Amino acid sequence: MTDLLDSLLGGLALGAVYALVALGFVVIFKASGVLNFAHGSLLLLGGYLVAVLHDDLGFAGALALAVIVTAALAGALDRFLLQRGGHDAHSAHVQTIVTIGVDIVLLTELARRIGGDLLTLGDPWGDAVTELGPVTVADSRLAAIVVSAVVIGGVFALFRFTSWGLSLRAAAEDMEAAALMGVRLGRVRAGAWCLAGALAALAAVFLAAFPAPGLERTTGQIALNAFPAAILGGLASPTGALAGSLVIGLTEALVVGYQSELHVLGEGFGDVAPYAVMLLVLLVRPNGLFGAKGAARV
Amino acid sequence: MSDRITALLTRRRATLLTVAVLLCLPPFYLDAFWLRIGLFSMAAAIGAVGLALLSGTAGQLSLGHAFFLAVGAYGYTWLAGDPGPGLPTVVAVPLAVLMAGLAGGLFSPVAGRVKGIYLGIATLALVFLGHHVLLTAESVTGGFNGRSVPPLSLGGFTFTASDPELTVLGVPFGAEERLWFLGLALFALTWFTARGLLRSRPGRALAALRDSETAAAVMGVDVARHRSAAFVVSSMYAGLAGVLLALAFRRVVPDYFGLVLSVDYLAMIVVGGLGSVAGATAGAVFVTALPLLMTRYADQLPLVAAPGSAEGAVGPTEAARYLYGAAIVLVLLYAPDGLHGLARRARDRLRRRRTTPTSAPDPAVPSPPPPAAAARPKEHTP
Amino acid sequence: MNDRTTNDRTTTAPPELAVRDVTVRFAGLTALDGVSFTVAPGSVHALIGPNGAGKSTCFNVLSGLCRPASGTVTLGGTELTRLAPHRIAALGVARTFQNIVTTQGTVADNLMLGRHALTRAGFTASALRLPGARREQREHLARAREIAGLTGLGAHFDTPVGLLSYGDRKRVELARALCLEPRVLLLDEPVAGMNAAERARTAEVVAGLRAELGLSVVLVEHDMGLVMRLADEVTVLDFGRPIAHGAPDEVRRDPEVLRAYLGTDATGEDAA
Numbered sequence: 001m002t003d004l005l006d007s008l009l010g011g012l013a014l015g016a017v018y019a020l021v022a023l024g025f026v027v028i029f030k031a032s033g034v035l036n037f038a039h040g041s042l043l044l045l046g047g048y049l050v051a052v053l054h055d056d057l058g059f060a061g062a063l064a065l066a067v068i069v070t071a072a073l074a075g076a077l078d079r080f081l082l083q084r085g086g087h088d089a090h091s092a093h094v095q096t097i098v099t100i101g102v103d104i105v106l107l108t109e110l111a112r113r114i115g116g117d118l119l120t121l122g123d124p125w126g127d128a129v130t131e132l133g134p135v136t137v138a139d140s141r142l143a144a145i146v147v148s149a150v151v152i153g154g155v156f157a158l159f160r161f162t163s164w165g166l167s168l169r170a171a172a173e174d175m176e177a178a179a180l181m182g183v184r185l186g187r188v189r190a191g192a193w194c195l196a197g198a199l200a201a202l203a204a205v206f207l208a209a210f211p212a213p214g215l216e217r218t219t220g221q222i223a224l225n226a227f228p229a230a231i232l233g234g235l236a237s238p239t240g241a242l243a244g245s246l247v248i249g250l251t252e253a254l255v256v257g258y259q260s261e262l263h264v265l266g267e268g269f270g271d272v273a274p275y276a277v278m279l280l281v282l283l284v285r286p287n288g289l290f291g292a293k294g295a296a297r298v
Numbered sequence: 299m300s301d302r303i304t305a306l307l308t309r310r311r312a313t314l315l316t317v318a319v320l321l322c323l324p325p326f327y328l329d330a331f332w333l334r335i336g337l338f339s340m341a342a343a344i345g346a347v348g349l350a351l352l353s354g355t356a357g358q359l360s361l362g363h364a365f366f367l368a369v370g371a372y373g374y375t376w377l378a379g380d381p382g383p384g385l386p387t388v389v390a391v392p393l394a395v396l397m398a399g400l401a402g403g404l405f406s407p408v409a410g411r412v413k414g415i416y417l418g419i420a421t422l423a424l425v426f427l428g429h430h431v432l433l434t435a436e437s438v439t440g441g442f443n444g445r446s447v448p449p450l451s452l453g454g455f456t457f458t459a460s461d462p463e464l465t466v467l468g469v470p471f472g473a474e475e476r477l478w479f480l481g482l483a484l485f486a487l488t489w490f491t492a493r494g495l496l497r498s499r500p501g502r503a504l505a506a507l508r509d510s511e512t513a514a515a516v517m518g519v520d521v522a523r524h525r526s527a528a529f530v531v532s533s534m535y536a537g538l539a540g541v542l543l544a545l546a547f548r549r550v551v552p553d554y555f556g557l558v559l560s561v562d563y564l565a566m567i568v569v570g571g572l573g574s575v576a577g578a579t580a581g582a583v584f585v586t587a588l589p590l591l592m593t594r595y596a597d598q599l600p601l602v603a604a605p606g607s608a609e610g611a612v613g614p615t616e617a618a619r620y621l622y623g624a625a626i627v628l629v630l631l632y633a634p635d636g637l638h639g640l641a642r643r644a645r646d647r648l649r650r651r652r653t654t655p656t657s658a659p660d661p662a663v664p665s666p667p668p669p670a671a672a673a674r675p676k677e678h679t680p
Numbered sequence: 681m682n683d684r685t686t687n688d689r690t691t692t693a694p695p696e697l698a699v700r701d702v703t704v705r706f707a708g709l710t711a712l713d714g715v716s717f718t719v720a721p722g723s724v725h726a727l728i729g730p731n732g733a734g735k736s737t738c739f740n741v742l743s744g745l746c747r748p749a750s751g752t753v754t755l756g757g758t759e760l761t762r763l764a765p766h767r768i769a770a771l772g773v774a775r776t777f778q779n780i781v782t783t784q785g786t787v788a789d790n791l792m793l794g795r796h797a798l799t800r801a802g803f804t805a806s807a808l809r810l811p812g813a814r815r816e817q818r819e820h821l822a823r824a825r826e827i828a829g830l831t832g833l834g835a836h837f838d839t840p841v842g843l844l845s846y847g848d849r850k851r852v853e854l855a856r857a858l859c860l861e862p863r864v865l866l867l868d869e870p871v872a873g874m875n876a877a878e879r880a881r882t883a884e885v886v887a888g889l890r891a892e893l894g895l896s897v898v899l900v901e902h903d904m905g906l907v908m909r910l911a912d913e914v915t916v917l918d919f920g921r922p923i924a925h926g927a928p929d930e931v932r933r934d935p936e937v938l939r940a941y942l943g944t945d946a947t948g949e950d951a952a
Contacts, residue, residue: 490809491807491808492807494806494807494808494809495803495806495807498801498806498809498813498817499792499795499796499799499800499801499802499806499813499816499817500801500802500803500806501806502783502785502789502792502793502796503793503796505783505784505785505789506783506793508783509781509782509783509784510781510783512745512765512777512781513777513781513782513783514783514793515744515745515764515765515766515769516743516744516745516765516766516769516774516775517766517769517774517793517794517796517797517856517860518766518769518770518796518797518860519766519793519796520764520766521766527803531803531807
């Protein structure tokens with residue numbers, strides 16, 4: 001029972017971090033139709049900045065600067081590179097592949113700087129734990145759950161109550177109509193990319209925090225697990241991304257927690273479980289759990 | 299008119315013959331290093347052509363190509379090896395290719411219905427799950443350390459350093475020299491079949507699918523079936539590339555067949571120009587040869603440190619990755635039809651320079667399209 | 681032309697196309713509401729109505745892209761509403777689109793796509809360039825060239841579609857549909873955006889087709905002049921409902937039509 005609670009809490013914390021990343025995918029996809037393959041390296045950049053800056057600026061200062069820089073880079077990437085390609089569906093496909101090129105360059109550079117090191121981020125939670133009845137939880141996990149919940153709540157409020165959120169939804173609905181109604185697609189898009197970059201930098205902190213050993217050059221790859229989360233939800237649905245993230249986080253934690261019972265699937269199946277879940281879902285619903293069935297329009 | 303066509307045909311045939319002869323020369327003049335570059339390039343080109351059919355022609359993004367390469371490589375190794383059925387290697391090659399095709403077919407419930415970007419992510423699953431299986435199914439795959447690959451032998455002739463000893467025109471024929479010709483033959487087969495496909499009914503159906511699914515369906519193209527078929531065909535080319543790579547490496551290990559390899563293949567077709575066989579080949583050579591050449595000449599290149607020098611310096615592998623990452627971005631933003639398109643434009647320009655002084659431009663032969671028009675001549679349905 | 685490629689479709693009269701009580705709803709919105717009409721074999725039937733009246737939706741039902749909530753569409757004895765688009769195409773129903781949808785490549789490539797349903801060459805035969813596949817391609821290419829000539833595209837047969845003028849590209853769509861050797865041809869605004877000369881030329885082509893090939897045509901068009909000239913019968917839609925039906929002259933005088941359609945929209949769209 002304790003094991004189960006343990007796994008569930010761990011899964012919840014992991015799901016919360018995935019949600020930060022998956023929400024980034026969804027926001028970008030809604031605004032520009034692009035799937036951002038450079039998300040993992042943006043995340044790694046955020047973590048790396050916190051790691052190198054926290055000695056001088058303190059954790060909070062380093063995090064703030066990392067979030068700002070990552071957001072700015074993501075926004076600039078969209079504004080000055082991707083937006084050259086235009087706003088239609090074909091361009092979105094091309095731009096998706098451009099992000100793969102960007103990812104190669106950024107990731108190579110960061111991996112070269114990090115090398116084989118394990119970087120600490122100087123976060124305030126360290127390896128402290130809290131007793132919650134029968135289970136012991138790492139403070140970093142609690143922090144992940146609380147911070148993610150607050151931030152995601154804030155993002156949803158942005159969608160709902162700001163003019164940017166309205167423009168974003170309008171653009172996702174019908175780009176041409178939105179442009180005709182005076183929505184400045186370029187700005188809305190770049191804004192979405194900034195938001196996604198900020199979320200990724202924040203997620204990096206929790207991915208590198210205890211019980212993880214620290215920030216490695218492969219930390220960005222964990223962001224790839226948020227792909228299945230976003231796809232499960234349907235890629236254009238923020239609510240779906242949340243649900244998908246929780247499903248993926250819990251699945252992963254449970255598979256790892258019950259490793260010994262699941263040994264048929266092989267050691268380390270937890271790492272690939274999200275993909276197995278995603279394939280199963282896509283078999284039943286090719287557009288994701290919350291994705292609308294694409295009506296044939298001419 | 300027909301005279302001109304015949305002349306053109308014979309000229310094309312002559313060009314083809316010249317290229318074939320030129321490609322047969324390197325084993326007699328170049329050392330093993332260059333032959334290996336060529337060999338890996340040919341293997342990559344075979345795989346890249348397969349991906350070009352799927353992503354460039356049919357418009358389906360796939361990041362799962364490494365998985366199908368692995369099926370081909372491991373399939374051959376297992377079929378011809380011990381543990382495994384220990385089949386004659388000549389039989390194991392086509393069977394391994396069919397296995398890769400079958401793996402693609404098994405994925406068709408997803409590949410036939412999921413499209414574009416969604417398929418890209420779905421195929422990501424193949425790479426990760428496949429890698430997991432390669433690590434786990436030790437009795438078949440050898441686990442983390444992989445397996446050694448049985449050399450191919452064709453009726454007593456083995457593609458290794460000896461057995462039988464062979465000297466052609468005074469050049470001793472080792473494994474690289476022999477495999478060069480094998481690679482050449484398999485690449486010729488790929489070129490022949492892929493061009494045949496692209497220029498006929500199935501190729502046109504796939505292109506139609508990419509440009510407008512609705513229009514294709516209304517013209518009688520069975521959308522799901524063609525999407526699956528494109529996936530199977532592309533997987534078979536990947537399988538063939540996998541077999542050749544296994545033979546060239548002489549050992550297969552799981553870590554080679556990771557996401558990075560899939561991305562490499564994507565880079566090849568993008569750099570080369572989506573959807574053309576020649577472009578995919580050029581891209582394959584570029585992406586394959588670049589890191590190898592940079593490693594070899596690291597000490598002579600500015601800004602690049604020799605491998606194994608101080609940590610944090612830009613090594614040749616990193617330099618190569620910067621270059622081709624940047625190449626993807628630049629090609630897509632400035633020359634969407636890739637190396638292939640650049641070459642074609644240069645050729646057209648040359649030809650125009652040669653013809654304009656003597657003859658007025660023929661209205662039926664239009665000038666080459668501006669790059670943007672070449673990339674997107676179609677109108678979009680909302 | 682030999683029999684294998686032209687098929688016997690063109691020699692016999694096309695079957696009757698009957699639309700009965702077709703209703704289509706999108707998310708609570710009724711796009712088509714109990715629409716019925718019959719296209720007599722070999723006739724030209726026009727569907728007209730203001731923008732958003734449901735004409736294109738109706739075409740999507742006919743070509744299988746959209747499944748109606750209720751109602752039937754039959755071609756001869758075959759029920760179409762449950763068939764996939766490619767099966768309907770194989771029965772000889774071809775269409776063009778309101779906004780041009782051509783594929784990359786030359787006019788020939790596009791027209792040969794139209795021959796897809798009439799040809800057989802599969803992946804293996806094409807990859808290995810088997811003689812059967814090559815012969816098939818040769819024969820059908822000859823027929824495609826003929827059709828290009830028929831639609832005035834003969835000179836552009838090997839030209840990339842992206843380089844053609846707007847009017848020519850619209851004609852590529854028409855020619856591609858004809859390459860299906862259709863028994864029923866659905867034309868969605870075939871002259872929209874064309875200049876007067878191009879319009880006249882396309883009208884000529886369509887009239888000629890009907891005379892030569894004897895196929896049924898369903899025409900959606902805003903150009904009333906063209907409709908009056910070509911159509912044998914007209915069905916008028918407004919907000920998804922059929923409001924009038926009959927010969928062009930009768931419909932033109934129908935007060936309901938004048939109010940719903942010509943009265944509000946005539947000035948802008950009736951220019952030609």
